[in-house]
Amino acid sequence: MKNWILSPKQICDLELLQNGGFFPLTGFLSQPDYDSVLDKMRLVNGSLWPIPVVLDVSESFADSIALHDIILLQDEEGNALAHMRIHSAWKPDKTREAQFIFGTTDTIHPGVYTLFHKTNSIYLGGEIEKIQTPKHYDFKNLRHSPKEIKKIFHEKKWDRVIAFQTRNPMHRAHQTLTLIAAKEHQAKLLIHPVSGITKPGDIDYFIRIRCYLKILETYPENHALLSLLPLAMRMAGPREALWHALIRKNYGCTHFIVGRDHAGPGNDKNNQPFYHPYAAQELVKTHEEEIKIKMVPFQEMVFDKIKRRYIPADQIQSESDIARISGTQLRELLQTGAEIPGWFSFPSVIQELRKVYPPKHKQGFTLFFTGLSGSGKSTIANALIQKLHEYCIDRSISLLDGDVVRRMLSSGLGFSKEDRALNIRRIAYVASEITKHNGIAICAQIAPHANTREEARSLIIPYGGFFEIYISTPLLLCEKRDPKGLYQKAHAGLIKNFTGVDDTYEAPKNPDVMIDTSNSSVEDSVNKITDVLFKSGYLQSASQKIPLMETHR
Template structure:
């Protein structure tokens, strides 16, 4: 059963009398509310504007189970990805979520009331079954399975939504169009055949060639519709990608192509996701949809194998051709032929002909190291944008995280390292000593495990921001717990280098070094929970460097840290 695109729940909002709209807004302010997550916000926006037609709300149990099992809603309509509002049992009790109840859904960015949900039912899903049926395996290497177990709440809420206001965007506003707006725009341009291209990555010459080939083969115009909602963790941010798309649009013949952004939360669901994307593009008015090799694939599973076969997505979409009401344009990966200076599908290249390609991993390596990126691969305008967003190592920030017992000598190492890095130049250098952080940032915290973890988390946050800004940060807390140190590493490593240095001075030597008498007070029981005395210090299992200033001069320790930075390209020749 095929669905017909509707104007979305926002259609009613746009057609309402102003007084009725004000009454609805006033009502929304009196109702109990749920503040949406980022994924829920993306889903709600596409429900409201009709991109998720025929959905007019979040799936109830009957529809959810049908989609999970059969790739269809309960009435038989093709729909492949379950769209639900997940909540905790505590939230259900707190808000009073029950069949018939009305709940205001609020934007997490500005607390704006977006919609009123009329609850149809609440239910507890079988997450393992959802993972296996929807994503093919209960394997946390899949980003959506990981999200399902680590971030999705235990109960789902179904129900229809009534629009109160449209989500507000402050970036690329002119490039955001609802399905109704885009269909009207196609009509204004007299575009009767439109081939849509889905992407969550920057576009290069091969992508431009692929889309032009698709348009040429179908006598169509091109809609570049990149995802600017949630994508795969680690993907390039959408601000950088949109700058790339805007740079590449003039490379198309005038009037051939246009750009429109899609605030979709991808699931990286491979075959099911490809069908879902086709339905969404039909709702936006496209007549054709490109499905490439490994469409919406999440990469490798826990066994190091691809989650989906390279053409599983194409096969599944093609099997629903009669229902989709949009023509699928399957495409092979393109490769560059240097001898003829052209791109060709890999399956059309004669045996023995020389080909060139640059993988995503290799591209990231070249960006990080500053290695050249050839013009046959990408346009200079695109490379410039990517280099601005992904500076080479010598322009990136880093954090040196020294951990060790009180009076281990880590503060002296940190100060000496600060002097050395200031002498090197090229970056601002910030020193975060344990006592300074305790006084300036964590003065209200005590020394329980939870409070120590909060303190290290704050250090990780500040260090991450300094690293992101391209600075050098030297942090020297005690940081006694391995889990908290690992979380700090995860926070900082997103933005630049992270080096864990264990200052492994023995407890006996630390006690000798102590000029404040705190160890003596701890041994006498005057101070409780003191690290090394009556509280544990978990030695790092895999530090980047382990040093002992009682055995090695501080100048040599600083030199060894500098050598680590030079080895990885953060300092040295520029």
């Protein structure tokens, strides 16, 4: 029996297939169901279902199995979670899927990026037979299956329950919104945050859950319940909102709050929203009778400085009376240690968030060098390390040099596009761990392909800063320098797939720093990089750290 090691996203999907959260699904979608979901938001049998849930696998794995085979699904530690009988195997048209599910092929959309760059090329569909549910060792008392939640509702005699979906910490606006909804509909509250995969860059769920536990204390007794949802979000806007409503119906809820831009990923490459802010509400409203869950629509809640309370945005009488703090502004306030007004959040929640957001000059970051062989990456990186030690007394600095990584971590890899991508993925993973622990990672490698550089960015950015440093030295000068004789060997045919000779280099379009060493000295190059770090707040000069002392005469 062949076995497949599930990705974190696939484990989330499997758990909800197993526990009934994805009812009426009993397994991963077959190809006919997948096509029907894309075209009609329905399974072949007519059941409403807006998001494809399939098992994506590599071509090599797909070639090793046949239809009607049974495969074993395992987690990363090798624990057997389920058997799956293969009913369908196909190569999807991912462009078509992106257009139908996300309404765009713009890879700035995190769902599209994941589909194009992190999803395997073959889809499998078939029934699953449960062996055990995925193991969780954290917050076990907050994890409930639909059956368990329904039992709690029954014991509490809660016959009207409003579900509130969230992937962000909750503040006073969210508390006000949920209390108004509960009062209007004479219902109780299920605070149902996502504990699976959310948007890259979101606050990690351990911190979020501690914030939820704090805000739960502010609700009246026997009024709200906190439970975690092991969902892998797709950030698919209106379709995803409808999906969330179906899931909450399976969890026994009678009502579901859909807010402004529900499950939206933000703006596209033209800085325009991917979805109309109330498109999700419109789609859920269209189907609420069929799915038998009442949608509770809400607008943005804003703070009225005159009335000293939160009001819906459509009740604003004068913009000058309104106060708002965006997510970006909140992060800036946390990072700088500035005071956060009491009208915005609860002190206990802010206290938890401050643990995650030390000032920027104490956070980790990655400097990701890219450029042709011989462009000067390693020379500048080594000089930069010396300069950084001048400012970074309490942060470790690690150099991940491309040649050293090749010897120590990637000695078995060649120079095909796939092997190059895996090598960069390994470097990015190590850099993300360094950054996560408030260290500084300096990565100096060719990294010729744009998609692998973007993948590195997405892996690191949740944990700290990421700066792409493009050493744009012209190819002719790199060939002239040729310190290791590699260009000479490549032109002689002794090295294959050598970047700049018989393999392409995709130049970054918007690097954070661009340096051409044909007209920039090492010292000037280092200063150009440190200037960016100072301006972004990741470095602080000695004069900023140490107050001037008075001279006593």
